[in-house]
Amino acid sequence: MIETIDLHKDYRIGKVLFPALRGIDMKIEDGEFTAIAGPSGSGKTTLLNIIGCLDVPTRGKILIDGTNINELSSRRKAELRKTQIGFVFQTFNLIPVLTAYENVELPLVLLNLEPDKKKERIVAILEEVGLGEFIGRRPNEMSGGQQQRVAIARALVKEPTMVLADEPTANLDSTTAKEILALMQELNEKHGTTFIFSTHDQLVMDYSRRTINLRDGRIVEDKRKPKGPR
Numbered sequence: 001m002i003e004t005i006d007l008h009k010d011y012r013i014g015k016v017l018f019p020a021l022r023g024i025d026m027k028i029e030d031g032e033f034t035a036i037a038g039p040s041g042s043g044k045t046t047l048l049n050i051i052g053c054l055d056v057p058t059r060g061k062i063l064i065d066g067t068n069i070n071e072l073s074s075r076r077k078a079e080l081r082k083t084q085i086g087f088v089f090q091t092f093n094l095i096p097v098l099t100a101y102e103n104v105e106l107p108l109v110l111l112n113l114e115p116d117k118k119k120e121r122i123v124a125i126l127e128e129v130g131l132g133e134f135i136g137r138r139p140n141e142m143s144g145g146q147q148q149r150v151a152i153a154r155a156l157v158k159e160p161t162m163v164l165a166d167e168p169t170a171n172l173d174s175t176t177a178k179e180i181l182a183l184m185q186e187l188n189e190k191h192g193t194t195f196i197f198s199t200h201d202q203l204v205m206d207y208s209r210r211t212i213n214l215r216d217g218r219i220v221e222d223k224r225k226p227k228g229p230r
């Protein structure tokens, strides 16, 4: 579970402090499929980066499974990022000179897996996201939707407990966005992986089980949908 307690983030621009997060209190349980929504500049990316241990809060706490991550050494934090957290970015962030297979292999380079096991996992996840035939393609030989699938495979290959996706559909047309959301939904249900999105996109909110709305660094609404078909 992820819990934030009175989380604040100030950015310093010259001599001026800008409060990007102003007291975020929330709990996200394991296996949730949650969107963080809100207008541009409301603090979505800032919040995701702090949850993902890519940035630190100015004040307040963030607990992952009860551990205050501010108190972890940078080595333990890197370990947490490496094993538990997968990232999906708006612009996919694939390495252009590497094939789909090699891009997905990257996060595993840091883990000590047997070569055969590693290969099996990479092929299986690429097949799962529907890219079985694209294993040898480079990003510029694939569509946006296919590239985002590679990015999702890369986030999931290490079998993280949570995936953080910053505007994952922003560069996709609505048909492809729906396919990608359905895929993430399926992976969420099958593996129990927690998914947290930041988004402006109504489609993402439609697919989500819960929408946390931010305005000016504060939660203004936290809406859950009843269980059942989405």
Ligand SMILES: Nc1ncnc2c1ncn2[C@@H]1O[C@H](COP(=O)(O)OP(=O)(O)OP(=O)(O)O)[C@@H](O)[C@H]1O
Residues within 6 Å of the ligand: 011, 012, 013, 018, 019, 020, 038, 039, 040, 041, 042, 043, 044, 045, 046, 047, 198, 200
């Ligand atoms: N590195 C930084 N230095 C200074 N200010 C920053 C920095 N990063 C973000 N901000 C400011 O903090 C606020 C929140 O930014 P953030 O990127 O979290 O918003 P967002 O909700 O993700 O917006 P968008 O929908 O446009 O991606 C914004 O006003 C932004 O200008």
Ligand SMILES: [Mg+2]
Residues within 6 Å of the ligand: 044, 045, 046, 166, 198
């Ligand atoms: Mg953002």
